[in-house]
Every structure is written in structure tokens, then in C-alpha cells.
């Protein structure tokens with residue numbers, strides 16, 4: 497006579513976990529909802545942080561892009577370099593031989609590294625005409641004086657470096673070891689000085 501087979505049910509009884517520990521099914525449901533709520537809160541906080549971070553990053557990179565000196569930028573007078581109103585167009589005719597002024601590309605004065613020294617080389621110095629250089633000293637990054645010194649050199653107020661504007665701003669005195677980077681310029685139909693290329697090297701100390 498055969499005995500009837502009984503099937504062994506290995507599933508944990510209702511209300512227990514996989515290890516067979518007991519528990520109220522209502523508690524398990526509550527625990528699950530609590531975990532879900534925690535995850536939803538974390539997701540919400542992450543989305544909130546992203547909503548603030550992404551526009552800030554975008555604005556930052558946009559600022560960097562729009563502030564760089566670029567070909568075609570008109571130059572305007574920088575504060576303190578002339579009696580002419582700050583922000584006015586720098587006209588080639590305003591600059592007498594042997595004099596210098598400082599300028600910014602229009603709309604880009606927020607970045608101090610954009611300060612530009614424009615010099616009209618005296619006739620007879622071998623480089624007649626207008627030349628432009630970065631006004632940020634290559635020694636430790638001070639802004640050079642707007643005007644030329646008695647020797648016709650661009651001078652730095654911090655540690656007395658001097659640069660000769662008639663010779664590609666080569667160092668002629670002081671601790672700087674590198675010339676001021678030069679900037680190609682031209683004059684447009686209105687007589688305004690305009691950027692016509694890129695700086696010849698990095699701005700300020702390397």
C-alpha cells in the first residue's frame with residue numbers, strides 16, 4: 497500500500513522574513529513605505545541641488561568665454577589712465593608720440609587681466625606707430641603704470657621692472673624675466689583702436 501506524498505513547502509510563512517524570523521506584515525509594509533519615502537526625499541534634494549548648480553556653472557563658463565580679449569574688440573579708456581571719460585572709445589588720434597594709455601576691450605573690463613597698454617612709439621625709434629601690450633606685469637602680476645617713465649619705458653610700480661615698448665616690450669630692468677605679451681591692433685574707419693589678433697603669450701606671471 498502506498499503512502500500519499502506530502503509536498504514540503506519551503507516558502508517562509510507569511511509575516512516572516514527569508515530567515516524565518518517573524519514579524520507583523522503591517523510593519524513590513526510600513527518599513528517599505530518609509531524606505532521609499534527616504535529615497536524620494538533624496539531624489540528631490542538631488543534634483544533641487546542640480547537645479548541651482550547647473551545654471552551657476554553655465555553662467556560661469558559663459559562669463560569666461562565672453563570676457564576673453566578677441567579680434568574685433570574695440571578698445572575703451574580704462575580708469576585712471578587719461579582725462580578722457582572712462583569707457584569712451586580709444587581713438588588713435590588721441591595718442592601723441594611718446595605717450596601711453598591703458599584700455600579695456602569694450603564690455604570686458606570686469607577681468608583685470610584684460611588691461612591693455614597702448615603706446616605710440618616716437619618716430620625714430622624704429623617701430624613708429626601704435627603698439628599694444630598686456631598691462632599685467634610678467635613678474636608677479638601687478639598692473640604697470642599707465643604712463644611711460646622718463647626713459648620712455650613701461651614701468652611696474654611693484655618691484656620696478658621695466659619694459660621697452662619700442663622693442664616688443666623686452667625687459668630692460670627689474671626682476672621680470674619675460675616681455676609683456678604683445679597684442680596686434682588696428683584702427684577702424686572711425687579712427688577707433690581695435691584688437692586684431694591674440695596676445696603673443698600668457699598674461700602675467702607663468
Ligand code: FES
Pocket residue numbers: 633634635636637638652653654655656657670671672
Ligand atoms: S610685479 Fe612687476 S616688478 Fe614685480
